[in-house]
Amino acid sequence: MIKIFKFGGTSIKDIENIKRVAEILDDYSDDSLIIVFSAMGKVTNMLEEVTEAYVKKNGKAENKLKVVKDFHAHLIDTLFESDNSIYNEVNNLFVEIEWVLEDEPNPDFSFNYDQIVSIGEMLSTKIMSAYLSEKGFKNSWLDARGIIRTDNKYRNAKIDWKQTITFCKDKITYFPIITQGFIGGTSENFTTTLGREGSDFTAAILAFALDVKQVIIWKDVDGVLNADPRFFEDTEQLMKIPFKEAIELAYYGAKVMHPKTIQPLQRKSIPLEVKSFINPNKDSSIIGDFENVEPFVPSYIVKENQILISVSDKNLSFIVEEHLSSIFTLFAKYGVRVNMMQNSAISFSVCVDNDRHKVPTLLTALKENFEVHFNENLIMYTIRHYDEDSIAKLLINKELVLEQKSQNTIHLVVKDK
Secondary structure, rough: OOEEEEHHHHOOOOOOOOOOHHHHHHHOOOEEEEEOOOOOOOHHHHHHHHHHHHHHHOOOOOHHHHHHHHHHHHHHHHOOOOOOOHHHHHHHHHHHHHHHHOOOOOOOHHHHHHHHOOHHHHHHHHHHHHHHHHHHOOOOOOOHHHHEOOOOOOOOEEOOOHHHHHHHHHHOOOOEEEEEEEEEOOHHHHHHHOOOHHHHHHHHHHHHOOOOOOOEEEEEOOOOOOOOOOOOOOEEEEEEEHHHHHHHHOOOOOOOOOOOOHHHHHHHHEOOOOOOOOOOOOOOOEOOOOOOOEEOOOOOEEEEEEEEEEEOOOOOOOHHHHHHHHHHHHHHHHHEEEEEEOOOOOOOEEEEEEEOHHHHHHHHHHOOOOOEEEEEEEEEEEEEEEHHHHHHHHHHOOOEEEEEOOOOOOEEEEEEE
């Protein structure tokens, strides 16, 4: 039976955690495993800074790349002897980035992003494959760009399911395999990424393509919690989560899983376990074919750095279907995802992530035909299965800007007082 394990960046952020992952995998050495790794630690963030500097042509890209090189050099110097082939493999991957930096940036920021940031996953999987082999866990390294086929919508690529299924079945015939999360490839052999935190989605894609019976995502928390412990002190672990509930939580921004992860698994009733790599013997959270979430408690989702955009007609006419069609066409064109929307007779308001590359161009385009106002530096709280107490505690020292409520979910857009 094929199993898919996915380890995030935190699980391989340093020597201690890398060794812990190796110990966990040692218990599964007889299984048919596909192991998906994210980039190590904060490497994705580091490579994003390289990309920003490269596009801005501010002369800082090489220095920022050196930070990434030094991070990986420390790891491999500690894990390997100096004559190990991993040194050449890691160096060759950095040469790929250097080649990009030598050329003029592509006008499409997202294209530049994917060609540079994707190297983080290539580095982590090369290092982990070599280290696990050294520890006796023999494995084969597989380039995900050769099996996950996508379109060319960079930074948020869509899967070509038919080709991906064919490639997976043709190329994955031996185990264990180590491959990359987050990335795919186009028919022209350009690298794409699947959206931030997309490694979970990779695990689901492979599970769907290969009719896998078990997927485990290893996290640095005990399982799926009802709130992010960075923002809330009293969190509870959700032990059983229906697929539908997980889709709702992920859609509204729960950090524990990528929004696209659940649907492929639900279509084939493939359960997803979320397990702690720190406490691997602790009971995991399971997402599957359940009727109700257990325990039944409010779940809190926090989205920071939000901007509330309000659009109205320049002639003060009602906002009707024609206006909405034009507005959504622009949101789709500039790749801006709506987190919440609300309309009145004469205005239409949306809350979105304040992406510094996408939102300014969107605002400029909207202003051509509409009156546009916006509020920045906002936070959006979403509560599933809310009650009055859960709402009240979120509004302490906050000014409520916008509220939207349904039977099971409430959105609160707030700013600090």
